[in-house]
Amino acid sequence: MSAERLTLFEYLNEYNPVRYEAVDADNTVVDSMTAPELREQSLRLAAALREVAEPGDRVVIPPLSGLDFERAFFACVAAGMIAVPLPKMPSVASNKLRRVESILADCDARVIVSPPDEVALVAERTGVRALDPAVARQPAGDDGPGPAEPVARDPHDIVLLQYTSGSTGDPKGVEISQANLVINQREMGSRCDVTASTDIVAWLPSYHDMGLCSMVIQPVVTGARVVKIHTTDFIRRPLLWLEAISGRGEVWSAAPDFAYRTCLQALERAESFDADLSGWRTAGNASEPVRESTMVAFEKAMAPYGFRSTAFRPGYGLAESTVCVAVNAPVQARTVLSVDLAQLAQGVVVPVEPASGRAPLVGCGRPIDDSDVVILALDDAVVLGEDRVGELAVAGRSNARGYWKKPEVSEATFGTRIDGRSYLRTGDIAFLHDGEVFICDRLKDLIIAGGENYFPSDLEADVTARVAELDGTTVAVFQDAGGDVVFAFEAASSASAGDLEALIKSVVRAAAQTYPGRLRGVALRRGLIPKTTSGKVQRTRCRDLLATGSITPLHTWPERG
Known part of the structure; x- marks a missing residue:
């Protein structure tokens, strides 16, 4: 793949059928744009960014209304700057404010793309300047900077700092390039058969790696249409997600396990509900432990609405490898494995017959084509065979360069060498069974x-x-x-x-x-x-x-x- 094919703006052209749509709490489209419209509007915002910051500077993007996050992200790309997606900026002193201040100091942020009144406290305390995203939506000819050509940058330069959501300690920003994003999402789209005829329905937070990739990157590299639900609207009314999927012919939509359980609880409380989920071809399940009990309960509850028993597609990924490491193709049924837990405690996988009251392990798919997954012994870099428990490590072009300004931590995480190739040690305890990834737990737990x-x-x-x-x-x-x-x-x-x-x-x-x-x-x-x-x-x-x-x-x- 040539370097030119690894730049995101190459995809924003008149031939790309991608369409971005945002819906409100009533499932009504309130914002939309095509690839050429996204290009023009993000270039206009990029010009405004270049008036207050320089290429390479860090730009914070919190969740924004409509499709303003998408405009702001591509504006950062066009301006040659580094996007830093974060949660909503707090308006009062709190632990959340202290974490935000810590991250802004860590990355030395210059700009926050947000209506100024929504980030007034953070801007006052940190000195970071606010830039209203409405600049992107100004009609041509209005006062303000006009579109300019994107800044030329190497596709392997950092374009995104994805801060991990660890519980304690210093924040860690994963350094992700355009090449990482394009390669990973093209691989995932190919494995999941996402095409221009697919509707991606998403409500995940824009500051989460799976949310950003599924709502921003995956659509543009596959030509699919994305239907975006604001995360707070999903939290208030979970069944909105299913309503947005209803009646569509070919849907890809992914979420953590808890989201499916939340929908089941909402369905029990609902006085009435009606939907056609027969077009939901792929229901991704990732980002937290995958539970077979959740999927079975969801399949049973949603079968009357046309949900397919073959739709669930568990996966595994992490920000340090952009997002996706493993997932199965739609033609492959999910794998459910019962094992001898006493043998598992000794690091050996011994399949057994399912036992009543014993939760099985769920396979998270086979590695995408560009990712090489191995299982390493916990105390060294010895590669273990199948059905042996150890630390999951991955090599490939999706792997990030390291952590922002943390060379020692980066070397420890990304620097394991095996046969001359660098592997990312994920910190996840796992094993491979028939080539499929099974996650046991986090090493630290x-x-x-x-x-x-x-x-x-x-x-x-x-x-x-x-x-x-x-x-x-x-x-x-x-x-x-x-x-x-x-x-x-x-x-x-x-x-x-x-x-x-x-x-x-x-x-x-x-x-x-x-x-x-x-x-x-x-x-x-x-x-x-x-x-x-x-x-x-x-x-x-x-x-x-x-x-x-x-x-x-x-x-x-x-x-x-």
């Missing part, structure tokens, strides 16, 4: 007891499957400083002490069927188990908050002696 490895996600899934009261509840398993494994879960604060103790005892007894060591159950008020901005449970932070007394349990059993 690994529980070690008696020299064996246990995975929090296995405990969480198994106990949730055995204790019906935990269905749909946020849970977190971790090992505390004393060596106990703690099963924390959220419960209604109105529950009686007796009911809570009975539930905790059921939880601990269920966990003891999988984990042989000391166990403790902790009930917390709803909303107290911390999550990342993308909805992933932060087990380590939950452990730390409990240890410092920053969160108070409703009930604990057994009490520590």
Whole structure:
């Protein structure tokens, strides 16, 4: 692939059938544009950027109304600047404000593309200048900078800083180039059979790697139409997502596991609901642990509306490899694997017959063509064979260059050399089975007891499957400083002490069927188990908050002696 084919603006031409549409909470189109319109409008905004910043400068883009995020992102590309997508800017002093200030200082941001009144506090405290995205939508001939040709830059230069949503520590901005974005999304589009006849329906946050790629990059490199729902509209009314899919002939739409569960809960509360989901050909499931129970329940509930039992397509990815590492083609059914957990704790995968009350592992697909995935031993760079558990590592042109201004961390993460090739160590414990990726857990969350490895996600899934009261509840398993494994879960604060103790005892007894060591159950008020901005449970932070007394349990059993 030539360098010219790796630049995003090459795709914004009159021959590209892509169409971007944004819908409101009533599923009415409120903003739209074609590739030539996006080109012209983003170039106009790029000219305004160049009046206040220089090529290579960092430009913060929070979520914006309509399609202004898309205009702002391509304006950064055209201006030769580096886009930094972030969540909504806080308007009051808070922990969120401190994190934003930390990121803006880390990347030395120059501009925030946002209506100035929406970022007044952040601009005042950081000195970063606000630029109204409305400049892009000014009709030709109005006052203000006119379109200019894009700044010529090497497609391998950084165009995006994707800040990871870690729980603690310094923020880390993943350095992603135009070449990374184009290669990764062309590979994913080819694997998932996304074409100009596909409708991509998306509500994911623009500051999340899967949201940015599915709503901004995937459409332009495949020619597909994107139908964008604002994330807050999905949160307020989850069934809007399904309504936006309804009646379309060929749909690709992806979301984390929790989104499908949220739709099921909304369907139970709905007085009425009607949709035609027969055109939803690919339902991606990624970004957090994939649960077979969720997919089975969703298939059953949505079958009357035409949802196909073959639609679910679990996948695996991470920002450090742009977004997509593995996913299966539409013709391949998902793989569900039951394994011997005692053998798994010793690092060996032994398939067994499915057991009642035991949550199976779900395959996350085969690596896309440009990504080479291997499993490494946890303590060195020795490559393990299939059905051996270790750390997942990936090589390929989707891999980012490193972390912004963090050479030592970058070398540790991206610098493993195997047969002369650089591999990214993902920090995910996984194995390959028949060439497919299976994720066990995060390396940092690994529980070690008696020299064996246990995975929090296995405990969480198994106990949730055995204790019906935990269905749909946020849970977190971790090992505390004393060596106990703690099963924390959220419960209604109105529950009686007796009911809570009975539930905790059921939880601990269920966990003891999988984990042989000391166990403790902790009930917390709803909303107290911390999550990342993308909805992933932060087990380590939950452990730390409990240890410092920053969160108070409703009930604990057994009490520590």
